[in-house]
Amino acid sequence: xxxxxxxxxxxxxxxxxxxxxxxxxxxxxxxxxxxxxxxxxxxxxxxxxxxxxxxxxxxxxxxxxxxxxxxxxxxxxxxxxxxxxxxxxxxxxxxxxxxxxxxxxxxxxxxxxxxxxxxxxxxxxxxxxxxxxxxxxxxxxxxxxxxxxxxxxxxxxxxxxxxxxxxxxxxxxxxxxxxxxxxxxxxxxxxxxxxxxxxxxxxxxxxxxxxxxxxxxxxxxxxxxx
Numbered sequence: 721x722x723x724x725x726x727x728x729x730x731x732x733x734x735x736x737x738x739x740x741x742x743x744x745x746x747x748x749x750x751x752x753x754x755x756x757x758x759x760x761x762x763x764x765x766x767x768x769x770x771x772x773x774x775x776x777x778x779x780x781x782x783x784x785x786x787x788x789x790x791x792x793x794x795x796x797x798x799x800x801x802x803x804x805x806x807x808x809x810x811x812x813x814x815x816x817x818x819x820x821x822x823x824x825x826x827x828x829x830x831x832x833x834x835x836x837x838x839x840x841x842x843x844x845x846x847x848x849x850x851x852x853x854x855x856x857x858x859x860x861x862x863x864x865x866x867x868x869x870x871x872x873x874x875x876x877x878x879x880x881x882x883x884x885x886x887x888x889x890x891x892x893x894x895x896x897x898x899x900x901x902x903x904x905x906x907x908x909x910x911x912x913x914x915x916x917x918x919x920x921x922x923x924x925x926x927x928x929x930x931x932x933x934x935x936x937x938x939x940x941x942x943x944x945x946x
Contacts, residue, residue, distance in 0.1 A: 721747050721903045722782050722796065722874050724768055729777035730926075731763060738763045740926040742777070746905065748918035750898070752934070753907045754941050755923035764923060765907045768877050769797035781875070798868035798902075800878040804860040805853070807867070813855070814839065814848040817867045824871060838870040842896075858889030865896065878906045882913065911938055 724746035731739040738760045746768075755761040766772040767779045770790035779786045786793045801807050810816040818835045826834070839845045842862040847855065852863060861881060868876065878897065882890035894913040897904050908914060920937035922930035922944065930940040 721749055723747055723780075724782075724875070724905075725778075725780045726764075726767070727778045727780075729764075729767065729774045729779060731760075731767075731772065731775040738926055739774075742928060744921070744928065744931075749903055750914075750917040750919070751903075751905045752914035752917045752920045753905065753923060754909070754911065754914075754920060754938070756945055759923045760926040761907050761923040762879050765877050765879050765905065766799070768875070768905060769794050769799050771799065795871070796873055797875045797877060798871070798873035800861075800864055800868055800876065800881050802880040802883050804857075804864035807864050808852045808860065811851060812848070813844055813850055813852050813863055816852050816863060817844075817870050820867050820871050834870055838866045841869075842866045856889075857885055858892065861885060861889070861893050862896075865893070869900075869902075873902060875903045875905065876900060878904065878908075880907050880909065882908065882910050911941075914938075 726742045726744040729739055729742040742764065753761045753765060763772055767774060767786060768781065770786040770793050773787045781793050781796055784793050808816050810819050814835060817838050818831050821831045821834055839848055842865065844862060844866060855863060882893050885893060890910060897906060914920060915934050917934055920934045921928060922937055922941045924944060930937045
């Protein structure tokens with residue numbers, strides 16, 4: 721597993737404090753981050769691959785400072801957004817998966833082979849030449865995940881990847897995340913999907929208020945929001 725470290729991390733947007741003195745070492749295989757809307761959990765997640773740079777303090781992934789080595793960090797850390805439309809950038813399904821690899825200096829044959837494997841893995845082969853925007857919500861999230869995983873990152877950070885899906889597709893995506901070889905860090909409101917995770921971190925008003933195994937941390941979270 722990768723070593724992800726937050727050291728004295730604080731951040732604000734305009735005059736609003738979003739994170740306050742966060743200190744964490746994230747080494748477990750399955751980690752969930754939960755909190756109320758506006759608690760700072762998504763900001764914390766986005767710092768792991770440099771989408772947000774800390775106002776103060778340092779975030780490191782395997783020793784790499786995300787503020788200074790963002791490009792190198794993003795090769796190690798893939799990010800899955802809540803809304804897959806925010807990361808689908810090419811017209812067709814096949815082109816969208818291949819787009820990630822074109823920036824890696826691979827040959828056309830290597831790109832084609834890796835793309836085909838990724839499409840098959842997520843049941844998208846039959847949709848390879850279809851317009852990406854015409855996929856269902858569940859298929860779009862599968863495409864977003866395929867496009868991230870095709871480059872084989874060590875860590876997957878997912879920001880509420882099941883929120884916009886119906887119950888069946890939400891469970892399917894959740895089960896896929898559980899089956900991945902990669903280290904997974906997931907922000908979620910679907911507490912039933914993280915009961916078997918290794919660790920749950922609860923964020924409230926920019927601070928870590930619980931950090932434990934799921935049963936204990938989720939009990940504290942439920943008390944917090946009840």
